[in-house]
Amino acid sequence: MxxxxxxxxxxxxxxxxxxxxxxxxxxxxxxxxxxxxxxxxxxxxxxxxxxxxxxxxxxxxxxxxxxxxxxxxxxxxxxxxxxxxxxxxxxxxxxxxxxxxxxxxxxxxxxxxxxxxxxxxxxxxxxxxxxxxxxxxxxxxxxxxxxxxxxxxxxxxxxxxxxxxSIKPIGKNLLPNKFTMKELQQVHEAILGTPLRRTSFQRRMLGLDILERHEKRFNGKAHKAPYLYSFVE
Amino acid sequence: MxxxxxxxxxxxxxxxxxxxxxxxxxxxxxxxxxxxxxxxxxxxxxxxxxxxxxxxxxxxxxxxxxxxxxxxxxxxxxxxxxxxxxxxxxxxxxxxxxxxxxxxxxxxxxxxxxxxxxxxxxxxxxxxxxxxxxxxxxxxxxxxxxxxxxxxxxxxxxxxxxxxxSIKPIGKNLLPNKFTMKELQQVHEAILGTPLRRTSFQRRMLGLDILERHEKRFNGKAHKAPYLYSFVE
DNA sequence: ACAAAAGTGTTACGGTTACACCCATGC
DNA sequence: GCATGGGTGTAACCGTAACACTTTTGT
CATH class of the missing domain: 3.90.79.10 (Nucleoside Triphosphate Pyrophosphohydrolase)
Structure with a gap:
């Protein structure tokens, strides 16, 4: 070649x-x-x-x-x-x-x-x-x-x-269109290399007003089904 | 040439x-x-x-x-x-x-x-x-x-x-070794293009623990003489 | 004494944290 | 109903903002 x-x-x-x-x-x-x-x-x-x-x-x-x-x-x-x-x-x-x-x-x-x-x-x-x-x-x-x-x-x-x-919607590009809050959290944790507190993370993300909530995702696990989220345009 | x-x-x-x-x-x-x-x-x-x-x-x-x-x-x-x-x-x-x-x-x-x-x-x-x-x-x-x-x-x-x-001691390189808090504030204001509140700025800077206070600077003006500060190494 | 600018004490506010509790789901 | 993990209410905490007040200086 x-x-x-x-x-x-x-x-x-x-x-x-x-x-x-x-x-x-x-x-x-x-x-x-x-x-x-x-x-x-x-x-x-x-x-x-x-x-x-x-x-x-x-x-x-x-x-x-x-x-x-x-x-x-x-x-x-x-x-x-x-x-x-x-x-x-x-x-x-x-x-x-x-x-x-x-x-x-x-x-x-x-x-x-x-x-x-x-x-x-x-x-x-x-x-x-x-x-x-x-x-x-x-x-x-x-x-x-x-x-x-x-x-x-x-x-x-x-x-x-x-x-x-902290200043750009990084997760948007690493995840599928719809994702759970836990998945988004795992992305952040993997990037930062430190664990984050579940509830604080959720509220901080929702407080940014860049997430939209969709239907729940039923995944056959024995616990509450999480909501799916997507980034708003 | x-x-x-x-x-x-x-x-x-x-x-x-x-x-x-x-x-x-x-x-x-x-x-x-x-x-x-x-x-x-x-x-x-x-x-x-x-x-x-x-x-x-x-x-x-x-x-x-x-x-x-x-x-x-x-x-x-x-x-x-x-x-x-x-x-x-x-x-x-x-x-x-x-x-x-x-x-x-x-x-x-x-x-x-x-x-x-x-x-x-x-x-x-x-x-x-x-x-x-x-x-x-x-x-x-x-x-x-x-x-x-x-x-x-x-x-x-x-x-x-x-x-x-917000993450580097920018003022250190734009000012002389010793400077007043007002001068440092003016640097920040010039860079950001917005006025900052005097007292908050002073406390925020001092709270960073990167400033050292020196003697006052008497400049012949009819008001309290400001302290001089420098960045600690 | 007064005006001007510097420094500080006190309280309020907003966002994050910590922790508790409730809710939904499949076994 | 119970274990598991998701969602939310509440109070504490922390840094900054707001504002008032005191201090220092030269006229």
Whole structure:
């Protein structure tokens, strides 16, 4: 398969996406594994000459998850020199069967703009790209070692996600349209990493006036059926 | 004077700095004017091949303000295609007497990482660089029209500054070492754009336990002399 | 003494917490 | 009816707001 060509992309600029999903009461991240290398990385990509940065990231997500119209937030740009390790990229490309020159553009230094995405992981069919062979969900607390500074990028993403939790309807993008208060609480707990008090949480959420109550959800359990809620537009 | 050479800098990557200062009870920003063009812009620059992004911005500030060890915060990276207007850069360079080829690297598309800086404007001696002739302080609310998306960058910087006001000791970097409570309040008011209640503000600040009280400041006015405060380390 | 601005004591208010209690559901 | 978990009423608590009052300074 052909490598991305320098003619199509801006040199020295990359993006990386920390794609958050929520399932089984855990916060998860999509991680890529490169062919025959045992190397793990965040899904990323490059920006085309005539493409908005934000749209490049959207395109990358579409290619990887099949999802369009995803909630995306840019949070930091990583530009330290020490993140420049051309031998890592060389290994990845060679393990995939590409012969590359020493002055190949993908071996140059990149500054990477990092975004986090929030998706409802039920809807996703992950698709590895040309140079990766697997793409899978990992618990945020149990990530493998990632290449370059990608573990730092994840930590930073989580920090910004926590910051934004109080000012943006984060749960909206990680949950199905209708959800119970308990599910919303579990999302918040997974993001913050601390337990929250059930009754206070419920009242705080309802007090925001951004939730709408629907029918109850009868789930066959021997207890009161919880209401379903959705975010109002 | 020689233009920056492509050999020294990463292509397609720039930075812009929104340099905030405080004087005369107003929040101000350092704005550059290019030679013979009437064009105003944020001070910015390029990243050298072997230079951390953060350090490149520090270097830029040192060159422009003579100040070292400045408080800097990266807040957003601007990468829309519409910000690519090669004719603007061409005008600037030509007005400065440079003949440039159509494929000159400074005429290519740039993605710009934006930082804001907080400085105590008393200490600054501004120094125009090679291609600008003036560098001056402008009130945040009375900015001239800036090139490209620089007015948007300023608005965004202000938004992030407001956000950070409640979680970081912003005043520390905009004021001299010792200052009165009123001065600190004026900084907050200038950033937020709203008046604050004197007594509540004072108690809120003191309650943070990050202020130390020193001797009074006798200023010859016919009223009680205010205490001076400083931020504790 | 007076005006002006700084500092403080007291009470009120609003949002969150803590805890109790009630309600609905399937066994 | 009982165990289990969801929903709500009430009082306590805490930080800030509001307002009045005192203190300090130079004229």
């Amino acid at each position: 052909a490598l991305p060509s320098e003619k199509n992309y801006l040199s020295h600029i990359a993006f990386d996406s920390v794609i958050f999903g929520f399932s089984g009461q855990k916060l998860k991240i999509l991680i890529m594994e490169y062919h025959n290398t045992g190397l793990y990385a965040l899904p990323g990509g490059f920006v085309m000459h005539n493409e908005d940065l934000d749209l490049a990231v959207q395109r990358g997500l579409l290619e990887r998850t099949g999802l369009d119209n995803i909630y995306l937030e840019q949070f930091h740009t990583f530009g330290n020199v020490e993140r420049y390790k051309p031998e890592v990229m060389r290994n990845i490309l060679q393990a995939d069967g590409h012969a590359i020159d020493n002055d190949h553009w993908m071996l140059e230094r990149f500054i990477s703009v990092a975004y986090y995405a929030l998706i409802n992981s039920d809807k996703v069919e992950t698709r590895p790209d040309q140079i990766s062979d697997s793409l899978g969900w990992y618990n945020v607390e149990e990530l493998p070692e990632l290449i370059l500074d990608h573990n730092t990028i994840v930590k930073t993403a989580l920090k910004y996600l926590q910051l934004n939790l | 020689a233009l920056p050479s492509e050999k020294n800098y990463l292509s397609h990557i720039a930075f812009d700095s929104v340099i905030f200062g405080f004087s005369g009870q107003k929040l101000k920003i350092l704005i550059m004017e290019y030679h013979n063009t009437g064009l105003y812009a944020l001070p910015g620059g390029f990243v050298m091949h072997n230079e951390d992004l953060d350090l490149a911005v520090q270097r830029g500030l040192l060159e422009r303000t003579g100040l070292d060890n400045i408080y800097l915060e990266q807040f957003h990276t601007f990468g829309n295609v519409e910000r690519y207007k090669p004719e603007v850069m061409r005008n600037i360079l030509q007005a400065d007497g440079h003949a440039i080829d159509n494929d000159h690297w400074m005429l290519e598309r740039f993605i710009s990482v934006a930082y804001y800086a907080l400085i105590n404007s008393d200490k600054v001696e501004t120094r125009p660089d090679q291609i600008s002739d003036s560098l001056g302080w402008y009130n945040v609310e009375e900015l001239p029209e800036l090139i490209l998306d620089h007015n948007t960058i300023v608005k965004t910087a202000l938004k992030y500054l407001q956000l950070n006001l």
